[in-house]
Every structure is written in C-alpha cells, then in structure tokens.
Amino acid sequence: MRRFQHYACFDWSGQAVARPKGLALASIGAEPEDRPVLLRPQGGWSRGAALDWLLAHAEAGTDILIGMDLSPSFPFVDAGGYFPDWADSPADARSLWAMVDRMCADDDHLGAGSFVRHAEARRYFRHGKGDTGDRFGEAGTGRLRVVERHQRLTGQANSASCFNLVGAAQVGKSSLTGMRVLHRLAGTIPIWPFDPVPDKGPVIVEIYTSIAARAAGRGLSRSKVRDADALHEALAALGSRPPAPLIAHDDHSTDALITAAWLRNAARDKALWHDFWNPQALDEAIRVTEGWTFGVK
Known part of the structure; x- marks a missing residue:
C-alpha cells in the first residue's frame, strides 16, 4: 500500500480563454496537521501554466498524487470505438x-x-x-x-x-x-489506470469533485460550496484543518480544496484500497481505452 507525501487536485476548465476562471489547484500534505493550500499564480491559472506545474513535479520526482477533474477519454466499449464509422477513430x-x-x-x-x-x-x-x-x-x-x-x-x-x-x-x-x-506530458507522469502505479514519484488520477463533496457530507444538491463556514465544515468532515483565509469562496477553489483533502483520505484508506485502485469492473479493454474514475468502486 503506497503512501504519498502530498496530494493535489485540479478543478479543470475547457473555457477558450487564456486564464479560465474555472481552473483551480489545491494541495495538502500527508500529515494530519497539514492544511490544504490554494495555489494561485498572479492573474490565475492558464492550462499552459498547469502543464508547466505538472512537468516541474515530474522532473523533481515529487511524491504526490494529483487528481484532475476531467474525463481523460471518450466512450469506447459501448460501440467498439470512440467514433464509430470514422476511419480515423483511434484505437486507444x-x-x-x-x-x-x-x-x-x-x-x-x-x-x-x-x-x-x-x-x-x-x-x-x-x-x-x-x-x-x-x-x-x-x-x-x-x-x-x-x-x-x-x-x-x-x-x-x-x-x-x-x-x-x-x-x-x-x-x-x-x-x-x-x-x-x-x-504533452509524454509519459513523464504515470496516469492511472492507463499506467501502473510506480513505487515513487508523481501519479495522476481522474477524480470527480462531486464524489468528494458527498464524502464531506454534502448531498448532490449541495455539492457546491461558496462560503467559509460551509468550506470549513466540509473539510472538518474529512479530518482536515481549514485553509488560510480565502479572498473569495468561488466553487472552483472550494472544489479543489475539498477534493484534495478527500483524495488524501481515499488514497490511503486501507479498507478501500483494493476497491479504489483495483475496481472489479475495470478490465484490460477499459483500462487502455476509457480509463476509470478514482474513488468509484
């Protein structure tokens, strides 16, 4: 059972602008006293800057589990291909x-x-x-x-x-x-489950922030957090201390903070270790074409 020293979450965005408002990043250390930290460069994140951040941790070999709130692939299994009847449809x-x-x-x-x-x-x-x-x-x-x-x-x-x-x-x-x-990461960071989890260094997993919100006691209708009290309550439910005061409690930042804290718990829960890293429904065909959401068992 691997124990990471750091955990992070990207709340991702596909907005076609230089610095998407919906792109946020938070991290948290492995120790119980570690607070989640909202990481925000001057002017906000760009996808290029996010890629640079990932590459820097790849080069440093940081012992970090990174959740990215996006789907890394399209459906394949249901129709035997991503784009049925299109000759250029990729194989994996x-x-x-x-x-x-x-x-x-x-x-x-x-x-x-x-x-x-x-x-x-x-x-x-x-x-x-x-x-x-x-x-x-x-x-x-x-x-x-x-x-x-x-x-x-x-x-x-x-x-x-x-x-x-x-x-x-x-x-x-x-x-x-x-x-x-x-x-563009070009194999510099293993991406589960397309790659096996190595013994050291960074690893990327797909996550859904709504799963983290539910684990923090927020129902589907209350998954978005937009004030300090609700954020602190959600983090406390996950055994995390509150972060440093935020300038604003937009739901992208709070999603990243809550999910980083959840990822720390989920990744090292001995009772759920096998279910989360080796879900029963994940076979080889799914692994190479569609992937899997970490935390779904």
Whole structure:
C-alpha cells in the first residue's frame, strides 16, 4: 500500500480563454496537521501554466498524487470505438490524446475548438440547442463510458456524457483540453489506470469533485460550496484543518480544496484500497481505452 507525501487536485476548465476562471489547484500534505493550500499564480491559472506545474513535479520526482477533474477519454466499449464509422477513430486513449492535440495545434491556450468544429468529429457531439450531431448517441444522455454508467447505476455520481458541449453539466470541452495536456506530458507522469502505479514519484488520477463533496457530507444538491463556514465544515468532515483565509469562496477553489483533502483520505484508506485502485469492473479493454474514475468502486 503506497503512501504519498502530498496530494493535489485540479478543478479543470475547457473555457477558450487564456486564464479560465474555472481552473483551480489545491494541495495538502500527508500529515494530519497539514492544511490544504490554494495555489494561485498572479492573474490565475492558464492550462499552459498547469502543464508547466505538472512537468516541474515530474522532473523533481515529487511524491504526490494529483487528481484532475476531467474525463481523460471518450466512450469506447459501448460501440467498439470512440467514433464509430470514422476511419480515423483511434484505437486507444493515448492515440486519442495525440489526435486531439494534433488537430488542435493552432488553437490558442491549449484549447480544443478545432476538434469539435472538424466536419467529421462534430457529428459525435451536442453543440447546442437544435445542434446535435447525428452520431451523438442516446437522446438526452449521449454515450457514456463504462465507469460513468457504473456511477449512475450505483448512485455514486450522476455523470454526463463527454460528448455534450452545452449546459452547466457539459464536460466535453474540459475533457478535450485535458487530453491535450495529458498528451504533452509524454509519459513523464504515470496516469492511472492507463499506467501502473510506480513505487515513487508523481501519479495522476481522474477524480470527480462531486464524489468528494458527498464524502464531506454534502448531498448532490449541495455539492457546491461558496462560503467559509460551509468550506470549513466540509473539510472538518474529512479530518482536515481549514485553509488560510480565502479572498473569495468561488466553487472552483472550494472544489479543489475539498477534493484534495478527500483524495488524501481515499488514497490511503486501507479498507478501500483494493476497491479504489483495483475496481472489479475495470478490465484490460477499459483500462487502455476509457480509463476509470478514482474513488468509484
């Protein structure tokens, strides 16, 4: 059972601007007295700066578990491919990341607009009211990864389709921009479960902040925290001290803080170690194509 010395959480954003308001990062040390810390550069995070932060920890070999709130892949298992009937559909997640990054090479800020505007790719996405691609999938929901269907069936989360690009629940844009970052890490940091967990150094896992919020005593309808009292209460439920006073309690910052504290608990819970790192439904085909959300058992 590996024990990390540090834990961190990126609340990710696919917003097509230089410094997305929804991009936040928090970290926490392994010791009980360690407070969660909101890490925020002057002017806020860019995706490029987030990539640099990750690469710096890769170079340093930091003993840190990093959660990223994004879907690292699209559904594959349900239809035998990410983009059925498209000759260029990739065979696995790493090939998908390379494809997205290549097709979006001219997009500023590690954005992904070029991919969803591509004549063939756009057929698989919901772009807006009255603008749904003919390959989007199930009406209303859209295609889901195995882990997303599992979450819905077990009540652990209410995941949305990565092919949805519209509305408050859309996760497609953040997933696509995240894929560009994962590709550019180029194997410098193992990404579970696509890679095995090494004995030392940093590791990246996919997380859902709503799972952390529920573990902190917040129901699905109360998962967003926007004031100091609610933040401190949620952190206390996770056995964490409060952070230094925040300038503002936006839900991206509080999501990152709460999820970093949850990740520290979840990753070293002996009772849940096997369920979280070796979920029963995760087979080899899912591992290389779709991945899995850490904390979903």
